[in-house]
Amino acid sequence: MFLIKIGLSLLRTIIELNNFFKDKRSMRWQDFKTQYLIRFWAPLPAVIAAGILSTYYFGLTGTFWAVTGEFTRWGGHIAELFGANPHEWGYFKTIGFEGTPLDRIDGMMIIGMFGGCIAAALWANNIKLRLPQHKVRIFQALLGGIIAGFGARLAMGCNLAAFFTGIPQFSLHAWFFALATAVGSYFGARFTLLPMFRIPVKLQKVSAASPLTQKPEQARRRFRIGMVIFFAIVIWGMVKVTDSPKLGLAMLFGLGFGLLIERAQICFTSAFRDLWITGRTHMAKAIIIGMAVSAIGIFSYVQMGAQPKILWAGPNAVLGGLLFGFGIVLAGGCETGWMYRAVEGQIHYWWVGIGNIIGATVLAYYWDDLAPALATNYDKVNLLDTFGPYGGLLVTYLLLGLAFASMLWWEKRFFARKNATQSLSLQASKESV
Template sequence: MSKLKGSFLPEGFFIRDWSVWTGGVLLALLALGVFVWHDMWGITAGFRNWGDWFFYGVGLYPERPEKVWLHPGSITNAGLLAGAVAAAFLSGRIRLRRSSWYGYVKSLTGGTLMGIGAALAAGCNVGGFYNATAMFSLGGYAMLPGLILGGYLGVRFLRWELYNIATRLRAQCPCKTEGKSDNAPEQVSSLGVLAGWCFVFFLAGLFLYYLFQGHAREAGLLLLGALIGITLQRSRLCFAQAFREPFINGDYAMVKVIAFSLVIYGLGAGLLKLALIQPESAGVQHPFWLGSFSGGVIFGFGMLQAGTCATGTLWRAGEGHVRVMLSMLAFAVFSSLGFFLVQKFEPAGFLGEAFFLPELMGWPLSFLFFLAVPLLWLALAAWNAKTGRMAVFGSPRDG
C-alpha cells in the first residue's frame, strides 16, 4: 500500500500534530461559537441522552427521550466523534488498540465514576468545570478543587496499583498491548486518506441534509462539533493530563494550556452576556457547593482510572481505543442513571443551588474573581513543580 507524505493535504495540517496551545485557543473560540449559535457547549448532556434511550428501551424510564438526531448535545458529540475519526484517518492514527482484561475493567470503572460524578456536579470536566466557570456559574469554581483532589487521589491509587497489582499481572501474563504508541511516527496510507475524506464528505452531506430539512440549529452544532473533534485530535489536548501530570512528576504544561483557554472562553462568554447576546442565566445550573465539589472528586478519580476525560472519550474512541469506547458506554449509562436518581431522590437543596456570580458581587468583581481562579491554579501547579510536594513519582527537577 502506498504511503503519502502530505501531497494530498495542506502541508503539516494532518501529518504533524498541532501545537497544544493552538488546540487550547481554538477550543475556546469554538466553544464560544457553540454558545453564540445555541447555548453552552457540553458533553454529558449528549451522553445522558444516549443513556436515556437505553433505559427507556428496557422500560425503566417512562418518558420518551428527545430524538438523538435532534438533541443538541447528541449532535455535537456525534460531530466531535466523526470529526476525530476523519482526522485520525487523515493523520494515520486510526487503528484498533486493544488492552488487557484488567485495562477493560479499569475503563468501565472509570467511565462509571465519571458518569456518577457528572450527575452530582451537573456536568463533566467540560460542562461542570470549563463551561461552568466561563459562564460565571459558582458551581464550576467548586468543581475545580474537587477535580484537583480527585486527580491527586487517583494518582496515589495508580502508584499503589503499580506496586501491588500491575507487577503481579505482568508476571502472570508478560504480554504487551497491541498497537503502536500514540507518539509513533505517522504512516499515512492512501486508503486511510480516502476513508478520511469519505468521513468529511459524509459530514458535509449530513450538514446539508439538516439545512434542507429546516434544522439550521442542528446543522451548525454538527459542524462546530466536528471542528472541535478535529482540533482535539490534532492537538492532543486532554483535560485529564492537566489533573494527572502535576501529581505524577510535577509537569504542568497542560495546566497552562487549559487555564489560558479558560481565560479566553470566560472573557468572551462574559462579554456576550453583558451585551445580552445570550441570557445571563445561560449555563448557570451547577449545584454549589457540595454537588459540584463531590462530583469533581469522583469524576477526577474516575478520569485517572479511565485514562481520559469526557472529551477524550470521544476523540480517542475515534482513533480506535477499545478501552475508551468502554469508558464512553459506561459514562453514558451511569450519567443517565445518576441524573435520574438525583432528580428522583435528592432532598431539595442538599447538593446545593445554582448561583450566578455577578448577581452576588456584580460584573467588575466577578471578572476579577474569574481571572483569579486560573491564576491560583497555575500558582499551585508551579509551586508543586518547584517543590515536588504533591508529585507522587517525583518532580522534573529530580531528574
C-alpha cells in the same frame, strides 16, 4: 519550417511551465497535508482555539459545549428498551429528553464530534485496533467510567460543562467542581499506583530491532476516506442549517471540536493526573489560558443579553468533582479523551465510554432521591450577579491567575523535590561504594 520550430518550442515551454506550477501546487498541498492534517497539533493553540470555538458555540446556539448530558439521554433511551420509563425521571425533566439525538443540539454536536475525530484519525492513519494489555485494565476502564459518569452528572457537568466551559460561564459551581476534581484526581493517581494495578512485563529476547513498517497505500486510502467523512459532515451540517439553523451549526461546531481534540490529543485527565505523577503542568496551563480566552467572549455575549448557564453551587458539585476526578484517573480517560481514543481503535476506551453512560444513567435514576439534599435546595450563584458584571469578570480572571500561578509553583516544587531525592540517592550510592 521556421514558424513550426518556434511553435513547437513555445509549446514545450508552456508544457514545462505548466508542469513546474503543477509540481509547486503539489508540493504546497503535500506540505499543508503533512503539517496540518497528519502531524499532531500543539496543545496550547488547540486548547485556545477550543475556547474560542466554545464561545461562538454558546453565542450562536444558546448552550455550552457539553457531552455527558447527551450521553445520559442515550442511557435513558437504552433503559427504555428494557421497559423503563425515563420520561418520568426528575433528571430528564430537568435536562430534557424529547426526541432523538438528531433532534437535539447536543446530539447533533456529538455526532459532529465523532465525525471530526474519525476524519482526523484517518487523515493521520492513526487507526488501529489495540486490545487492553491485561484484564485489570478492562476493570479499571469500566469501573472508572461508571464512577466518572456518576460524578459528572451529579455535578451537572463533566470536564466541559462543569469546568472548561462552566468557569467561563461565571458559575460558582464550576469552581467547586474544578477544585474537587483536582483532589479526586490526586487520590485516583495514588490508587492506581497500588500493586494490584501493576501489569507484569514480559521480556522477550530478540536478535535485532524490528524494522518500522509503513503502508503508504493504506495511508492514502484512509486519508481519502477521512476527507469523504469530513465533507459529508460539512454538507450534512450546511443542509441542516437551512432547515434548523441551531442543529446544523451544532454539527459543524462538533466537527471542529472533534478535529481539535483528536489532532491535539486534548486530554483533561492527563492535565490533572500529570500534576501528581510527573509534575508536568503543560496541559493544565493550556486549559487555564483557554478558559481565560473564552471568558471574555462569554462576558461579551452576556452583556448583549445571552443567559449564561448557572447551576447549583451545592455539595453535588464537590462530591461530583471528587468522584469524577477519581474516576477519570482510574479509567485513564475523561469524557472527551475516551471519544477520540475509542475511534482510534483503543478498545480500552470503548469500556470507558460504556462505563460513563452506565454511571450517568444510574445517577439519573436516583436523582430524585439525591437532588434535594445535595443540589436543588442550594443557590445557583452567578459571579456576574454577585460581584456585578465587571466585578464578576475580574474575580474570574483573578481566580484563573491564581490557578496559573499555582501550576507554576507546583511544577517548580515537584521538580525541586525530585532533584533533591535523586541527589540524595546518588550520594548514598557513592558512600556505599
